[in-house]
Amino acid sequence: MKDEIDAGVExxxxxxxxxxDLMTVLLGAFVLILVGVIAMQLExxxxxxxxxxxxxxxxxxxxxxxxxxxxxTQRREALEHALAVPLAAGQVxxxxxxxxxxxxxxxxxxxxxxxxxxxxxxxxxxxPLTEYLQTHDEVLMVxxxxxxxxxxxxxxxxxxxxxxSAQRALTVTRELIRNGISPDIxxxxxxxxxxxxxxxxxxxxxxxxxxxxxxPIPKTSNEAAAARD
Numbered sequence: 029m030k031d032e033i034d035a036g037v038e039x040x041x042x043x044x045x046x047x048x049d050l051m052t053v054l055l056g057a058f059v060l061i062l063v064g065v066i067a068m069q070l071e072x073x074x075x076x077x078x079x080x081x082x083x084x085x086x087x088x089x090x091x092x093x094x095x096x097x098x099x100x101t102q103r104r105e106a107l108e109h110a111l112a113v114p115l116a117a118g119q120v121x122x123x124x125x126x127x128x129x130x131x132x133x134x135x136x137x138x139x140x141x142x143x144x145x146x147x148x149x150x151x152x153x154x155x156p157l158t159e160y161l162q163t164h165d166e167v168l169m170v171x172x173x174x175x176x177x178x179x180x181x182x183x184x185x186x187x188x189x190x191x192x193s194a195q196r197a198l199t200v201t202r203e204l205i206r207n208g209i210s211p212d213i214x215x216x217x218x219x220x221x222x223x224x225x226x227x228x229x230x231x232x233x234x235x236x237x238x239x240x241x242x243x244p245i246p247k248t249s250n251e252a253a254a255a256r257d
Contacts, residue, residue, distance in 0.1 A: 100125075103164065107244065110156035119149045127153070131174075131196070131238030138180065140195035142203060150200060153242070154207045166244040167213045170204070172197035173241070175234035176221040194218035200240050 104125055111127065114120045121128040134146035142150075157168065172193030179186050186192040197216035205211050226233035 107160060110160040114152050127242040129240050132235060134240055135196060140199050142199060150203050151207055154209055158209060161213055165247055167247055169215060169217055169243045169245050170197045170201045171217045171219055171241045173219050173237060173239050174221050175237040176228040190218055190220040193220045196240055
């Protein structure tokens, strides 16, 4: 009878095997959690590094902009100081670092020949501009501008406003060179009727647009290298 009872009962699994399975499951869960935590830390570290780089770049940009503004302010003040006499006399204007001379002062209408008054104004600019350029690594751009009125058909000297503005810029450039400014730091540019400073709808506005501007601008890297050579 005892043998029959024992034969009907299944043997239970060893306790150590169950414990081993449980530890395997727990270890796997721990490894998954650890991998997830490490991945999260790496992601946070990457985001933090990216944010730090962005802030450093922004800070550098702001510092550069502040420095540029300071340099521009110093440059403008230096130019105003150099041109104090002609500015006080009302012979020229200085707006955003551009020295403006009215076309009526320099030239007769539709002409590129300097008038006596215009010649004197240019002569008065030579010394202050030379002194200014001696302390600044810049060159002078002489720009000619016109109003939007077409060249008269009976004017055979110029085909259009582009040519008139170019010739006037060249005339001023040559006059400055003739009075002592080095041709190495001077060049001419023509804008015709483009870039007006006033409306072309009335005589006063057109008179303002007929002008020559002299603007000190930074040398290009090639020009700076050539100057050092």
